[in-house]
Amino acid sequence: xxxxxxxxxxxxxxxxxxxxxxxxxxxxxxxxxxxxxxxxxxxxxxxxxxxxxxxxxxxxxxxxxxxxxxxxxxxxxxxxxxxxxxxxxxxxxxxxxxxxxxxxxxxxxxxxxxxxxxxxxxxxxxxxxxxxxxxxxxxxxxxxxxxxxxxxxxxxxxxxxxxxxxxxxxxxxxxxxxxxxxxxxxxxxxxxxxxxxxxxxxxxxxxxxxxxxxxxxxxxxxxxxxxxxxxxxxxxxxxxxxxxxxxxxxxxxxxxxxxxxxxxxxxxxxxxxxxxxxxxxxxxxxxxxxxxxxxxxxxxxxxxxxxxxxxxxxxxxxxxxxxxxxxxxxxxxxxxxxxxxx
Amino acid sequence: xxxxxxxxxxxxxxxxxxxxxxxxxxxxxxxxxxxxxxxxxxxxxxxxxxxxxxxxxxxxxxxxxxxxxxxxxxxxxxxxxxxxxxxxxxxxxxxxxxxxxxxxxxxxxxxxxxxxxxxxxxxxxxxxxxxxxxxxxxxxxxxxxxxxxxxxxxxxxxxxxxxxxxxxxxxxxxxxxxxxxxxxxxxxxxxxxxxxxxxxxxxxxxxxxxxxxxxxxxxxxxxxxxxxxxxxxxxxxxxxxxxxxxxxxxxxxxxxxxxxxxxxxxxxxxxxxxxxxxxxxxxxxxxxxxxxxxxxxxxxxxxxxxxxxxxxxxxxxxxxxxxxxx
Numbered sequence: 001x002x003x004x005x006x007x008x009x010x011x012x013x014x015x016x017x018x019x020x021x022x023x024x025x026x027x028x029x030x031x032x033x034x035x036x037x038x039x040x041x042x043x044x045x046x047x048x049x050x051x052x053x054x055x056x057x058x059x060x061x062x063x064x065x066x067x068x069x070x071x072x073x074x075x076x077x078x079x080x081x082x083x084x085x086x087x088x089x090x091x092x093x094x095x096x097x098x099x100x101x102x103x104x105x106x107x108x109x110x111x112x113x114x115x116x117x118x119x120x121x122x123x124x125x126x127x128x129x130x131x132x133x134x135x136x137x138x139x140x141x142x143x144x145x146x147x148x149x150x151x152x153x154x155x156x157x158x159x160x161x162x163x164x165x166x167x168x169x170x171x172x173x174x175x176x177x178x179x180x181x182x183x184x185x186x187x188x189x190x191x192x193x194x195x196x197x198x199x200x201x202x203x204x205x206x207x208x209x210x211x212x213x214x215x216x217x218x219x220x221x222x223x224x225x226x227x228x229x230x231x232x233x234x235x236x237x238x239x240x241x242x243x244x245x246x247x248x249x250x251x252x253x254x255x256x257x258x259x260x261x262x263x264x265x266x267x268x269x270x271x272x273x274x275x276x277x278x279x280x281x282x283x284x285x286x287x288x289x290x291x292x293x294x295x296x297x298x299x300x301x302x303x304x305x306x307x308x309x310x311x312x313x314x315x316x317x318x319x320x321x322x323x324x325x326x327x328x329x330x331x332x333x334x335x336x337x338x339x340x341x342x
Numbered sequence: 343x344x345x346x347x348x349x350x351x352x353x354x355x356x357x358x359x360x361x362x363x364x365x366x367x368x369x370x371x372x373x374x375x376x377x378x379x380x381x382x383x384x385x386x387x388x389x390x391x392x393x394x395x396x397x398x399x400x401x402x403x404x405x406x407x408x409x410x411x412x413x414x415x416x417x418x419x420x421x422x423x424x425x426x427x428x429x430x431x432x433x434x435x436x437x438x439x440x441x442x443x444x445x446x447x448x449x450x451x452x453x454x455x456x457x458x459x460x461x462x463x464x465x466x467x468x469x470x471x472x473x474x475x476x477x478x479x480x481x482x483x484x485x486x487x488x489x490x491x492x493x494x495x496x497x498x499x500x501x502x503x504x505x506x507x508x509x510x511x512x513x514x515x516x517x518x519x520x521x522x523x524x525x526x527x528x529x530x531x532x533x534x535x536x537x538x539x540x541x542x543x544x545x546x547x548x549x550x551x552x553x554x555x556x557x558x559x560x561x562x563x564x565x566x567x568x569x570x571x572x573x574x575x576x577x578x579x580x581x582x583x584x585x586x587x588x589x590x591x592x593x594x595x596x597x598x599x600x601x602x603x604x605x606x607x608x609x610x611x612x613x614x615x616x617x618x619x620x621x622x623x624x625x626x627x628x629x630x631x632x633x634x635x636x637x638x639x640x641x642x643x644x645x646x647x648x649x650x651x652x653x654x655x656x657x658x659x660x661x662x663x664x665x666x667x668x
Contacts, residue, residue: 172361172647172651174603176609176610177624177640177643180609180625181640185368281610281613282609282613297500297503300503304506305506305511311503311507318497319492322497323491323495
């Protein structure tokens with residue numbers, strides 16, 4: 001069997017090795033047989049920036065998941081307006097009485113102006129909300145994008161054409177405008193016009209709207225990849241041996257697509273975090289009193305000239321998270337796909 | 343070229359038709375009645391019916407959509423408003439102003455913001471990217487790359503307020519952002535737009551630095567650049583006439599998309615700096631269930647993106663003669 005493209009030939013073999021555990025027959029010196037995943041891990045471990053930023057990202061997820069526990073140990077919650085029972089916390093103009101936004105050993109990150117909530121727990125729960133929504137939207141977008149992209153690329157023909165046009169339209173729709181216009185529609189489906197919208201519904205609507213718009217880029221990328229893979233010999237071989245389309249998609253194509261899928265979804269998560277916060281900032285996403293990164297920034301914007309400290313906590317923590325995640329994404333890309341250029 | 347333009351423009355028109363139809367349908371998917379909102383407290387069924395009739399929402403949705411389309415090209419008669427000349431986008435449900443006029447009023451601000459920030463991010467971004475590519479692996483390159491990484495992680499709704507706090511409220515070196523028409527007073531136009539344009543440009547600058555650098559690095563390692571050097575051409579000549587020309591294509595493409603998006607209104611920037619541009623108009627029209635206004639803004643935003651795409655593809659062929667428009 002001769003391969004017309006020797007440079008691309010190793011790929012299917014690599015995928016095969018990935019599926020089989022390290023061969024026991026090899027006289028085992030550790031590391032003599034390495035799966036692609038293990039190779040990527042070894043490359044990643046050597047990348048100091050990547051490891052540090054992974055630590056930062058994990059830290060954020062840990063405090064997000066552990067927020068209730070931390071709040072319990074710390075003894076406060078994000079909803080109580082502490083200033084209403086203890087008016088001495090705020091001054092006559094409803095700004096924190098203490099210096100630096102009222103930071104003290106009791107209120108670590110200070111007090112919120114006007115309402116007097118605890119900034120530390122509000123931030124913790126805010127990170128929890130924002131990361132939860134962004135993670136769910138990333139997962140849903142990835143699944144949607146992979147399914148639609150792989151199906152369009154594999155089936156080709158009319159399906160592919162139709163999906164391609166839908167993607168074109170979605171990508172030429174102004175995205176922020178789309179989110180703003182769509183949110184009331186999703187609420188309208190579930191809630192009567194003048195009723196209060198429960199927070200869970202707001203979060204669900206956000207996840208749905210973000211994913212409904214976000215899948216197009218992922219689908220376009222994967223469609224292109226599948227178009228290339230579809231014509232390769234190993235797919236032909238699988239067809240000849242009578243493999244079902246299902247088997248071909250899951251066992252033959254998908255293992256070759258993990259790298260672009262992971263890379264694309266690491267790009268998605270930080271954009272979803274900032275978009276979600278942006279929508280809350282505009283007042284169309286999560287709203288006060290639910291803690292959220294964007295809600296905090298919106299609150300901070302109301303009194304930033306008087307008390308900038310309140311604004312710094314959500315703003316800086318978001319910059320650190322997004323920066324760390326972007327760096328992590330770059331490192332993951334380098335580790336998975338060492339040939340790629342930045 | 344002509345065939346290409348005809349095909350792409352008609353494709354763009356179809357996309358706009360679909361987008362406006364989707365917006366129309368979406369609007370009526372919300373169980374909210376704009377007539378009821380403008381009718382007020384003491385609303386009688388007769389008054390309600392009259393308002394529905396005046397707003398033109400007493401007809402079936404497809405008919406309304408058709409009337410709206412005809413209005414754009416031929417104008418239409420509004421009972422209670424008189425004749426609305428083409429291009430007629432209807433009257434606002436909220437304040438009964440003509441949509442076209444309102445959009446035209448808001449457009450100068452949005453265009454100032456778009457062109458102002460585009461000037462900043464093109465000069466800074468491409469400049470920094472070129473420097474980084476020239477000094478590959480050296481200090482300047484590392485500095486530019488780190489700065490652009492940080493820049494692309496910043497958010498307008500955070501940086502904007504920090505900048506206003508420091509530069510306007512504390513130090514007083516810049517004016518409170520505001521909009522004065524350019525024709526009225528160029529100096530206060532510039533001083534009012536400076537901060538919003540700079541803030542909006544930060545994230546773009548970061549992206550353009552990264553993109554310019556990576557494109558140039560790739561081009562500089564191409565064979566034709568080596569050949570040009572071997573022929574003894576000057577460094578500047580090789581850099582600008584050979585490598586930069588090759589690197590320009592993708593940058594022009596992305597610039598077209600970015601500019602199109604900016605024409606549709608920078609919603610978050612306008613909100614942060616309390617400026618009443620197209621972006622704010624869109625948010626307000628959703629808040630007030632103002633369908634004609636929302637349709638008008640959507641058409642403008644989507645139209646800008648779609649037509650700039652066509653334009654970019656045409657320009658691409660001028661820059662890169664290898665590309666054939668087929």
